Amino acid sequence: MDTGMMRKFEKAKAYAEERSRMHVESLVVHFSGVNNPHRVEYRDGMWQCDCEFFVGRDRCAHTMALELVLHGMFEAAQVA
Numbered sequence: 456m457d458t459g460m461m462r463k464f465e466k467a468k469a470y471a472e473e474r475s476r477m478h479v480e481s482l483v484v485h486f487s488g489v490n491n492p493h494r495v496e497y498r499d500g501m502w503q504c505d506c507e508f509f510v511g512r513d514r515c516a517h518t519m520a521l522e523l524v525l526h527g528m529f530e531a532a533q534v535a
């Protein structure tokens with residue numbers, strides 16, 4: 456890795472600790488669930504999942520898992 460790339464990698468590591476700099480606008484994730492695969496989408500401040508539990512509840516284990524993984528990157532997007 457050249458010096459320029461090493462500096463960028465150090466900057467990337469610092470950015471990775473500052474999630475508030477990143478605002479997710481849209482996201483599609485193919486989720487390997489315990490029983491079935493699922494397609495989870497985040498768009499316009501709303502989650503969608505094709506699993507049965509999500510219907511009528513607007514949250515499920517798949518969307519909540521992604522909220523945990525991407526903690527701090529969605530609230531700001533909803534305000535914007």
Ligand SMILES: [Zn+2]
Pocket residue numbers: 493504505506507508509515516517518
């Ligand atoms: Zn789901």
